[in-house]
Amino acid sequence: MRPPCELVQRDYLPVVRASLAKKLNDAGFSQSDIAGKMSLTQAAVSKYLKQPIESGSLVEEIDQLTTKLSDMMISGSPGQDILVREICLACMISRIGAGICDLHRDRVPVLGQLNCRICSDLLKHSSATFSTRATVLRDMDAAMEILSSINLILRVILHVVLIIGSIQRILAWCAHVCTQKDTAKRTHLVD
Numbered sequence: 001m002r003p004p005c006e007l008v009q010r011d012y013l014p015v016v017r018a019s020l021a022k023k024l025n026d027a028g029f030s031q032s033d034i035a036g037k038m039s040l041t042q043a044a045v046s047k048y049l050k051q052p053i054e055s056g057s058l059v060e061e062i063d064q065l066t067t068k069l070s071d072m073m074i075s076g077s078p079g080q081d082i083l084v085r086e087i088c089l090a091c092m093i094s095r096i097g098a099g100i101c102d103l104h105r106d107r108v109p110v111l112g113q114l115n116c117r118i119c120s121d122l123l124k125h126s127s128a129t130f131s132t133r134a135t136v137l138r139d140m141d142a143a144m145e146i147l148s149s150i151n152l153i154l155r156v157i158l159h160v161v162l163i164i165g166s167i168q169r170i171l172a173w174c175a176h177v178c179t180q181k182d183t184a185k186r187t188h189l190v191d
Helices: 004-026 031-038 042-050 059-075 080-095 099-107 109-113 118-125 127-149 151-190
Strands: none
Touching: 004 031, 004 042, 004 059, 004 080, 004 099, 031 042, 059 080, 080 099, 080 118, 099 109, 127 151
């Protein structure tokens, strides 16, 4: 049981990071600057700069991706969300009949024998699911942003919560008093 995500984590992302760090270093960025742009430590950047870029089925795909990422970073400061989106998009494309897919089939030969299409099937059939989920999450984030920006609503909610708590305490006290009176009446009737 070896999903392609394992290969991405172990074989793909480290080479992406090393290649990108080297491209930024070649463009004149310091290790500290590279670390800031890639959200890594300076020590990690140092390690990636010393790491040789291996040849293999993923090298061309990774080179295209890191050229695009380094161009984006050199020309401005793209947000981390944009960089992560580009990496995830490249990974998804590579998982559908390209480098990661080929590497996965090589590492898990039974998948090649079965003519594995798991990634393409998942991505094809789940696009509506992803789209719906993304829309719901986006709408929830927008609603929470609106609610959190309205100070009055927050104060009203706090008051309602406090009132509900007070009512619950009053009802509990009434139930306790009624129970005591009921017990006293029964005791009096027995005497």
